[in-house]
Amino acid sequence: MTATPRCAIVPPYLLVRLARLDDPRFAAAAEAARRSLLRDVPLRELRAAAHPPPRTFRAGTARERGRIDRAVWDATGLERLPGRLLARSEGWPATADPAVNEAYDGLGETHSLFWTRFRRDSIDDRGMPLEASVHYGRKYDNAFWDGERMVFGDGDGQVFNRFTRSLTVIGHELTHGVTQHTANLAYEGQSGAVNESLSDVFGSLVEQHAAGQGTAEASWLIGEGLFTDQVQGLALRSMRAPGTAYNDDVLGKDPQPDSMAGYIDTEDDNGGVHLNSGIPNRAFYLVAEALGGNAWEAPGQIWYDTLTGGNLRRGVDFAGFARATQAAAATRFGAESREHTAVASAWHEVGLGQSLVAGAAAE
Amino acid sequence: MKVSVSRSGGIAGIRVTWEVQVDEQPDARSWRELLDALPWDETEESAPEPDRYVYRIRCAPHEVVLPEPQVAGPWKDLVDRVRAVNEGR
Numbered sequence: 001m002t003a004t005p006r007c008a009i010v011p012p013y014l015l016v017r018l019a020r021l022d023d024p025r026f027a028a029a030a031e032a033a034r035r036s037l038l039r040d041v042p043l044r045e046l047r048a049a050a051h052p053p054p055r056t057f058r059a060g061t062a063r064e065r066g067r068i069d070r071a072v073w074d075a076t077g078l079e080r081l082p083g084r085l086l087a088r089s090e091g092w093p094a095t096a097d098p099a100v101n102e103a104y105d106g107l108g109e110t111h112s113l114f115w116t117r118f119r120r121d122s123i124d125d126r127g128m129p130l131e132a133s134v135h136y137g138r139k140y141d142n143a144f145w146d147g148e149r150m151v152f153g154d155g156d157g158q159v160f161n162r163f164t165r166s167l168t169v170i171g172h173e174l175t176h177g178v179t180q181h182t183a184n185l186a187y188e189g190q191s192g193a194v195n196e197s198l199s200d201v202f203g204s205l206v207e208q209h210a211a212g213q214g215t216a217e218a219s220w221l222i223g224e225g226l227f228t229d230q231v232q233g234l235a236l237r238s239m240r241a242p243g244t245a246y247n248d249d250v251l252g253k254d255p256q257p258d259s260m261a262g263y264i265d266t267e268d269d270n271g272g273v274h275l276n277s278g279i280p281n282r283a284f285y286l287v288a289e290a291l292g293g294n295a296w297e298a299p300g301q302i303w304y305d306t307l308t309g310g311n312l313r314r315g316v317d318f319a320g321f322a323r324a325t326q327a328a329a330a331t332r333f334g335a336e337s338r339e340h341t342a343v344a345s346a347w348h349e350v351g352l353g354q355s356l357v358a359g360a361a362a363e
Numbered sequence: 364m365k366v367s368v369s370r371s372g373g374i375a376g377i378r379v380t381w382e383v384q385v386d387e388q389p390d391a392r393s394w395r396e397l398l399d400a401l402p403w404d405e406t407e408e409s410a411p412e413p414d415r416y417v418y419r420i421r422c423a424p425h426e427v428v429l430p431e432p433q434v435a436g437p438w439k440d441l442v443d444r445v446r447a448v449n450e451g452r
Contacts, residue, residue, distance in 0.1 A: 141373065141375070142373040142375070142414065142415075143374050144373075144413060144414035145412070145413045145414060147412065160375075169374060172414075173374075173413075173414070180413075187410070187411040187413055188411055192411070195413070196413075223374070223375070236374065256376075267428070268369070268371035268378055268419065269371040269372040269376055269417060270372060270411045270417060273372070273376075274372060274373075274375070
């Protein structure tokens, strides 16, 4: 028998209020409420309790744009979503669980990049609540976007640590949500690799923006710190030098190509979406390197305009995406501007060269 | 008779392959029963989901490619069993 009190009789809104108490005198009650939230309460009610309307909300008034609304769920080792426990909702104090806190903070940093730099109000630009589920599955070596939320495994402890450890991975998953709500690029072949690359680009920018790092200081690594000490490798991918992130006797060598000369034709991984993404990743890095300063400024703006501008076909290929970024650069900064030229040169260097493209892209 | 499971994709994009020589297993008969009962010809096309795994499962003359959400029931039993043999569990 367990000594944990069962609070099925307490309505969820009250549990949420209890769980939110930040007064040290009520710390035990708050913790107990947090733990019992969701044990016996129907999921629908708990979801509503996880995202209560703000106190100032009145029927008929517009919600305040840019207001963040997070919820982190604990899947408690099961493969059911969102999970059994509401571990932390907006405004709740930090918990004793680092995975919960990393997910919560990472949601905040990602929201901050998209809102403060690009005036995007959450994933759908309409204030969609940001959700994460942690402790998914047993020794689960992955993180993914399920169409509604980001989901994180704990890793097996031998090759992978928990997946919330890297802010780039959190930004990567949420960007899949942004892509889903904008260009909705098909997740296979070249459009899938562009989809992957956009997640790496904005995942990396979330980390750089949070750390205040310019292009020269940034690591340009995706998933730094995910590998355990037993693995010979720094990260999952390198945007600056694709193919160099790891070289391990068990995992093998990082297979990412850094230009079209190394393009990989494969049926695995939905047509190599995590492999060939190295090519557009490096193109973005080269734009940032050429322009210097902070990559979330001009380079990030050009890529954001491309993603959200409505000119990308769902099945766009690399060449079409390259043309679209050039058109976006010309539209925002002017034809033959420094930014426009940097974008054209970057694509040329990764083997997707063409004459300077200006105006609206055909893709 | 050999069964192989190759997992690709995931956010890491690292491919892992596990193989089992069925005839060398102490419980070869139960392996064969599991393999014979799998719905090899009943897999459905579905849209790929970001960062989920893709499984390619081979046992001549059969081969299927399954997205992670479809690896459930007997397919999950098979994958777990193949991994367990390879990981010495």
